[in-house]
Amino acid sequence: ALIGLVAVPAQAETVETRGGIRITSDDGRFKAQLGGRIHLDSNVWVDDDEFGDLETGVFFRRGRITLEGEAYGWRYKFENDFAGQSGDNGSGIREMWIGTTLAGVKLRLGQAKPYRGIEELTSSNDLLFMERPFASGSGIYRQYQTGVFADAAGSNYGWGAAVYNLRNGADSDDDTDGVGATVRGYYLPIMDDDVLLHVGGIASLDNPANGKTVGASVRFAGRRGPSQGLGSTTEDQQSFGVELAGRVGSLSLQSEYHFVTLAQPSGDDTDLSASYVQVSWLLNGEVKPYDVGKGAFKSPKPAGGRGAWELKLRYDLIDVSGRDPEIDVSQLAAGANWYINPNVRFMLEYIQGESDLSDGTGVDGSLIAARAQLSF
């Protein structure tokens, strides 16, 4: 059982093309990989009069170190976001879990993302736009949770299911806030060299305990834009969603629709519906890789020395009914990504965001946002 260190030759069969630091013991039973990601963002406001004259700024959106690997057939992952430490315990833990495979099903115990939608499960390194759309970025799908995660995939389908200790939104304190469960399935009716079509569906139930609430709020017009509360519940939250995504050569499309009910102790339930459609076109003919084990797309690898160029467009909408006032928040974004090499990309986008409440209030504005990203 003694273990040393050996050099890993470049292996053609590996799916990982980003590099990073990988070490394998000479008996192959212990593996470790050290990775990192830096996302440095900047906002330049074009029209922020109604947002209260926000400041142009530069800030780290993410600064993560990741250590993951295998030990005697068990997998593990540590990931801490040094640019996102918060809460009473100063924790920046993102994923942290122990995993194994039983009867073809990958099991993980610890903290990870529930299977709540194709965009939610896409790595932040591979997102088409700087921020996820409302469906996954609004707090409806509350990011990392602690519990049991199971998934499996065939050559053209996959599923995932998770049961977890519900944390109250972004609050990472010690409290036990109830239980949540999520299931997701996806299928690829077409999957050839030219055309790929992905359809998927998800359902989840979140049940806060101890009089705690779960709820949704949306930040629009970028990460530093205004925030709009959408509703909350001390009862339960039911969510259903469908995914439709695909590509034809260098043209990709991805869309989701989610319907969420926040049960209320009396009166009408609060209903949220969130949807988006986003389109990408890779100018030099690259094709966006699809990871069937995850059921999500990844960033393209540059085909030539000049890097890969991508044009992108998204329309994003969330509306709330069953409460007074009713709320509509929408966002239009367009821009370009430049993938310089497998580790570095730059993103540039123009975003117009708007909130519209049935009592006549609401704000709108626009900005240009940019990101410098290095990840491995």
Next chain:
Amino acid sequence: ALIGLVAVPAQAETVETRGGIRITSDDGRFKAQLGGRIHLDSNVWVDDDEFGDLETGVFFRRGRITLEGEAYGWRYKFENDFAGQSGDNGSGIREMWIGTTLAGVKLRLGQAKPYRGIEELTSSNDLLFMERPFASGSGIYRQYQTGVFADAAGSNYGWGAAVYNLRNGADSDDDTDGVGATVRGYYLPIMDDDVLLHVGGIASLDNPANGKTVGASVRFAGRRGPSQGLGSTTEDQQSFGVELAGRVGSLSLQSEYHFVTLAQPSGDDTDLSASYVQVSWLLNGEVKPYDVGKGAFKSPKPAGGRGAWELKLRYDLIDVSGRDPEIDVSQLAAGANWYINPNVRFMLEYIQGESDLSDGTGVDGSLIAARAQLSF
């Protein structure tokens, strides 16, 4: 003095069998090892009526990354607990020190654990139960301190001594809170293949400054169970303890008794006495390794492909006199550990805890606790 990187062959003479990432320079003068530990716990309450209906929950007990090694004959260690960052400075530092060896004595400057008892010095990866007994887990022995640490060992004995800047309990802020000193010695009268007997003793003095207090409180019935304050002092705290431990084949026993006096400015001093006895039986014939350099036991290595199975039992008691009301806290725990491979184990235990105060108050209850652990 230039240094590169070379592969380390598996070495039969190394005592480390957990793997991990080890790197040595080609002249052997620089070494580094990267390790990690994930302890994921769950509590299921069997009887928590008197504890106020606590919630069943899942949480990280520890999530540490460790970097340690050597540089030109000097040793170093960094260890941060990302699941335990707290205090004004958000620090999760556990061990962080610089060390060397002088005349056969290992010296360390920085933060480490004072030599305060066999269970206190056992790695959290190697504990028999999920939580340490009251003697080391009550705040009587205040974990990591910053100062000077010295220890040495022969083939069947060892000692350690430390002087340190006292921190006020778990408070990791910048204040200087006084001085503490601890000494420990141990001897193994019997140490053959079948039978090992360890006897040890410790003494320590903690002297808080600036009107700060040191004190003890105990959390019983698991990490999320109720807490009971035991006393404190602005004067000084004297502690004496004895250790008796050993094994006969696959059967291990460990016991400690500690007597602590919290001096009071007027009236009687507060006296605490803490004791426990714990027994382990490895079903498949494995033997618990003993580390004579540390004077503590380690986890067994699985002998076969099915892993090692261990049954365990502990009775744990702390009582306080010289104050009103007097306090007794006791705990009975039984369970099993499953060591799947050198890096992964699962723990399961039933715990019954009870506090009993001389004014007739007190609470009792019980739970089932489980841990998934990966460490390297």
Next chain:
Amino acid sequence: ALIGLVAVPAQAETVETRGGIRITSDDGRFKAQLGGRIHLDSNVWVDDDEFGDLETGVFFRRGRITLEGEAYGWRYKFENDFAGQSGDNGSGIREMWIGTTLAGVKLRLGQAKPYRGIEELTSSNDLLFMERPFASGSGIYRQYQTGVFADAAGSNYGWGAAVYNLRNGADSDDDTDGVGATVRGYYLPIMDDDVLLHVGGIASLDNPANGKTVGASVRFAGRRGPSQGLGSTTEDQQSFGVELAGRVGSLSLQSEYHFVTLAQPSGDDTDLSASYVQVSWLLNGEVKPYDVGKGAFKSPKPAGGRGAWELKLRYDLIDVSGRDPEIDVSQLAAGANWYINPNVRFMLEYIQGESDLSDGTGVDGSLIAARAQLSF
């Protein structure tokens, strides 16, 4: 583009002699290096009556892990200080950036130190004294900022320029606090084996936004000594400085003078002038290396088995005019450094510090300070 791990042979041409963990992919396109530093300090007060009877203490001044390297010609750096995490987001990030080289100019995007003076840019591992002099340690030059950094160097000159999002002193929260810009140039008229002469100059402008302030305060008589506020502004801060440094064999000298104006909305501006001179003599004939790419000195490498010994002396002064009361703070320090090997050094110094206000108040005192340092 697939990448594995290969051993790096010791390379005679590398300038790095500290060791550490370095890994390079077999195609040389991905590189990573893992470093660390532990600075453990102790203060023993000789005369602290006027400081309010401070406590002797032991504390970590720095406890950093660094990951840096290259990816396809782009450079990156992560550095977190686990002993210095603070602020609302619990961040201990020091440097974190993505860099490349364009037309011979090194560009970095992210968080780094503006080019504000030779001592400010000297690595904390290579400082002559435990703390930087007032010119860089007073908050006049506010350490790490987030923005764009550019620098280049020839064989005997160099320059740097930075534009950054101003953070309000040590406050690392999310606010956007304005804009700052700094330029620095240096030239070496003499640069032979025996004699090296460095002259340099800097200018910077800091413009706080949103009614935020920037300002200066100075901590004297060591890191735990008293703090004296020097002034602040909501308008702008202009700074000019000159550097003069050099060595003749084993004798080194370094000096800076900085003049800072804190503009005031009405009345006189507040003027600060800070200067110091420090001298080092390496007893065994070692020569302090100079890094022309950075325009700063580094620690000597021990020539023999007994390590390198260095005697050191500094006089340090800052005075404030244009406000009432006017303020003078001065400090005299003398001591010795022992460089045991390329990774470990010990520092010992006697410091006498004094504040003198024109209203007749002020305090003075003295202490002995020591550091144990391991870095790689």
